Amino acid sequence: MVVLCPGPVDVAGVRLNNHLILAAGVLGTTGASLARMLSLGAGGVVTKSIGPEPKTGHAGPCVAVLDGGVLNAMGLPNPSKDFVGELDQLIGKPVIASIFGGTPEEFAEVATWFAGRVQALELNLSCPHAEGYGAAIGSDPEMVRECTRAAKRTGLPVWVKLTPNVCSIADFGIAAEEGGADAVVAINTVKAMRISTGMRRPLLGNGMGGLSGPAIFPIAVRCVWELYEACDIPIIGCGGVATADNVAELMMAGASAVEIGSAIVESENVFTAIAEELYRVDGGEDPCAIVGCAHD
Amino acid sequence: MIEEIPSEPVVITHIIHETPSIRTFEFSRRFDAGAGQFCMVWIPGVDEVPMALSARNAITVQKVGEATEALFSRSEGDLIGIKGPLGNGFSPTGRVLAVAGGVGAAPLRPLVTDGLADTFILGARTAEELLYAGELDGEVDLRIATDDGTRGHHGFVTALLEEADPASYDTICVCGPEMMMKAVLGILDAHGIAGRGQFSLHRYMKCGVGICGSCCCDPSGLRVCRDGPVFTGDALLQSTEFGSYSRDASGRKVLF
Numbered sequence: 001m002v003v004l005c006p007g008p009v010d011v012a013g014v015r016l017n018n019h020l021i022l023a024a025g026v027l028g029t030t031g032a033s034l035a036r037m038l039s040l041g042a043g044g045v046v047t048k049s050i051g052p053e054p055k056t057g058h059a060g061p062c063v064a065v066l067d068g069g070v071l072n073a074m075g076l077p078n079p080s081k082d083f084v085g086e087l088d089q090l091i092g093k094p095v096i097a098s099i100f101g102g103t104p105e106e107f108a109e110v111a112t113w114f115a116g117r118v119q120a121l122e123l124n125l126s127c128p129h130a131e132g133y134g135a136a137i138g139s140d141p142e143m144v145r146e147c148t149r150a151a152k153r154t155g156l157p158v159w160v161k162l163t164p165n166v167c168s169i170a171d172f173g174i175a176a177e178e179g180g181a182d183a184v185v186a187i188n189t190v191k192a193m194r195i196s197t198g199m200r201r202p203l204l205g206n207g208m209g210g211l212s213g214p215a216i217f218p219i220a221v222r223c224v225w226e227l228y229e230a231c232d233i234p235i236i237g238c239g240g241v242a243t244a245d246n247v248a249e250l251m252m253a254g255a256s257a258v259e260i261g262s263a264i265v266e267s268e269n270v271f272t273a274i275a276e277e278l279y280r281v282d283g284g285e286d287p288c289a290i291v292g293c294a295h296d
Numbered sequence: 297m298i299e300e301i302p303s304e305p306v307v308i309t310h311i312i313h314e315t316p317s318i319r320t321f322e323f324s325r326r327f328d329a330g331a332g333q334f335c336m337v338w339i340p341g342v343d344e345v346p347m348a349l350s351a352r353n354a355i356t357v358q359k360v361g362e363a364t365e366a367l368f369s370r371s372e373g374d375l376i377g378i379k380g381p382l383g384n385g386f387s388p389t390g391r392v393l394a395v396a397g398g399v400g401a402a403p404l405r406p407l408v409t410d411g412l413a414d415t416f417i418l419g420a421r422t423a424e425e426l427l428y429a430g431e432l433d434g435e436v437d438l439r440i441a442t443d444d445g446t447r448g449h450h451g452f453v454t455a456l457l458e459e460a461d462p463a464s465y466d467t468i469c470v471c472g473p474e475m476m477m478k479a480v481l482g483i484l485d486a487h488g489i490a491g492r493g494q495f496s497l498h499r500y501m502k503c504g505v506g507i508c509g510s511c512c513c514d515p516s517g518l519r520v521c522r523d524g525p526v527f528t529g530d531a532l533l534q535s536t537e538f539g540s541y542s543r544d545a546s547g548r549k550v551l552f
Contacts, residue, residue: 027509027519029547036517048509048547056545060344061336061377063503065301074508079547198305199340199377213298242297265298265507268522 002248004287006279009043011256012183012234013157014119016094018043018279019247019287020271023238023261024098024122024161025049025074027268031086034095041271044094046259047083049124050113051099051133052106054080058129059205064194069213069240070262071192073129073206076100087117096159100124101147102132108150115154123151125172126163126188128210135163135188141175148179159236161185162223164216169223170230177233185236185259186223190216213262216240221253228254228292242270244277251287252294301505303338303377309353311372315425318358318399319368326352327381331388331406332469332496332526335380336504342366346501346521348403348471349381356402356427382504383525386494388412390466394436395419395453395480397472401427403496403525404471408436415439415460419453419472422446454479463487468529471496474552478539481529493529499542510547513537 009016021044027033028048037045057077064071087095097114099121101107111121125144127134137143144160151158160176162169164187173184189210194203202208220239227235237255241247242263250258263270306323314320327335329349337355338344343363350356359368370376386407394404394416405428407413415437420426423446432438439456440448449456453476462468462484470480470493477495484493499511499520506522513520514537518527532538541549 026507027512027517029509029543030512030514030517032514032517033509033512033519034517036512054546054548057502059342060502061303061338061379062344063505063508064303065298065505067300068298070298070507072503072508074502077502077510077546079543082548196303196305196377199338199375201340203303205343262298262507265505268506 002245002290003280003284004278004290005284006281009257009287011236012120012159014044014094014096016043016257018275019251019257020274021236021257021259022046023259024124026261026264031089035089037271038093040268041275044096046096046098046122048078049076049098049100049127050078050083050110051076051080052101052110054078054082061203061205064203065265066194069211069215070265071194071204071209071211072189073204073209075206076127076130076133081113084113084117091117094119096120096122098122098124099151100127100133102137104146104150107147108153111151111154111156115156118156120157120159120182121151121154122159122161122185123147124161126161128163128165128189128191129206129208135165138163138172139166141171144172144175145179148176148181152180157182159183159185161188163188164219164223165191170226173227173231177231181233183234183236184227184231185238186227187216187220187239190219212240214240214242217246221249224250224253224255228295242266244274247274247278248290251290252292254292254295256291301379303336303379305375306378308370308372308374308376314356314427317425318356318427320350320354320356321367322351322354323376323378325378327378328352329381330385331410331412332385332403333381333383334403334525335378335382337367338377338379339363339366340375340377344377346504350402350405351409356399358399379504383521384523386469386526388467388469391464393417393460393462393465393468395457395468395470395472397453397476398425399427400472400496404469407469408432414465417441417453417456417460419476452476452479454483457483463489466492468493470494474498474539481532484529485533490529490533494526495529495532496525497527498525500545510543
């Protein structure tokens with residue numbers, strides 16, 4: 001059982017209250033829900049992905065809770081620029097804005113809306129089920145580089161969230177680093193699909209979706225491991241984290257902090273529950289010492 | 297470990313034309329649901345939308361948009377998917393008053409079928425839009441209001457609520473248009489009994505299981521699908537959103 005010293009965490013230009021961050025797309029559509037997750041123990045929060053135009057998302061079913069995982073095809077619903085006002089109540093808090101676009105120019109435009117309002121940007125170059133966005137451009141290293149460069153013009157720290165649905169995630173970590181990224185986030189959901197045999201049709205309205213939850217945790221560990229070997233910038237681990245031991249394991253693979261999303265389905269108190277197990281004032285290890293320690 | 301929340305394919309066994317705009321769809325499976333709980337209804341090829349369970353094997357639906365219109369085109373023998381029961385539901389204790397407006401009677405109906413309601417105030421725009429009036433009559437102390445005066449009190453349910461001496465009830469369960477519920481809350485608050493009120497809210501939902509965040513309310517950030525849909529009057533008095541706005545599918549605010 002790994003036990004860490006509690007305290008603020010500085011990672012890639014952001015000061016977090018602890019190592020545990022609310023992942024993008026989960027309870028991040030309103031300022032109030034983000035504030036609630038901070039009050040429930042999240043060390044930082046990432047907003048719903050915000051894009052250049054309002055989107056209503058895919059037709060339902062949008063989410064299927066499976067044994068051991070969550071399948072979703074939300075379709076990037078977001079209110080676009082209208083969202084910015086939601087952050088008024090969160091100025092100075094550890095908030096990271098997730099943004100998306102179809103071109104570097106769109107990333108640049110959306111990024112400017114958040115200057116002075118958030119601690120960092122997280123570029124969604126990894127959503128697996130939105131045509132023209134997310135992984136559709138995030139599986140082209142040149143686009144990853146250019147979108148990162150475009151967002152960096154805001155002066156904000158830029159985190160780049162990568163898709164696992166590529167042959168070599170390390171190549172994309174390197175592309176983000178070349179574009180000036182302050183950190184990479186790994187991973188977004190894994191492209192997946194289920195069919196309702198009773199209905200004889202795909203379980204999701206969109207057909208294809210992305211799998212998250214404990215089922216993908218080993219993929220997240222592998223991706224963080226490969227990125228740690230290939231990149232010099234910090235890595236934020238994400239994908240199926242549900243326990244304090246999962247957090248420690250991803251950190252040992254190379255993550256400086258972790259994002260948590262699907263575990264919210266079990267309980268919105270997951271941050272407090274993990275923190276109670278993970279941190280101890282006396283007797284905890286220096287967290288920095290365990291980041292990447294499994295590589296030694 | 298995440299536990300599966302299955303979507304059960306069910307066969308529509310019976311369609312009841314309740315009013316010109318409202319139908320009840322009974323289906324082939326019963327769900328272990330309490331009054332006020334809801335389900336996500338999957339209309340294949342169209343969408344998945346939240347609906348109150350009006351019985352353990354039924355939903356009662358008003359035609360209001362694309363998904364409900366598609367549901368109205370379904371026939372007995374057709375398949376739909378049901379995910380549920382979801383949400384907290386009502387928790388009635390003691391003497392119970394139900395206050396319903398329009399299709400808002402749907403989640404309140406199980407209070408009567410389970411023998412939990414003492415008095416039922418039922419409102420609609422017009423007599424032909426009164427939901428369940430026939431079946432409720434004789435089962436419960438039923439009091440009716442119509443906006444146009446075609447049956448019962450000519451006016452809103454709030455007038456009947458004032459008459460009913462709300463303070464003599466321990467639980468007041470409410471569902472209907474949000475402005476109606478706001479008016480009901482105002483009356484309960486004036487009597488100093490807002491905390492006895494339990495209000496079933498309607499918000500745009502995508503997931504129904506508390507993860508997507510599309511139904512979160514201001515300023516609490518509580519989720520209507522998971523922390524609700526039933527909230528106490530005390531809680532709603534703290535709400536900056538109740539009776540003012542909701543959010544659409546993109547998350548933009550829409551004023552009432």
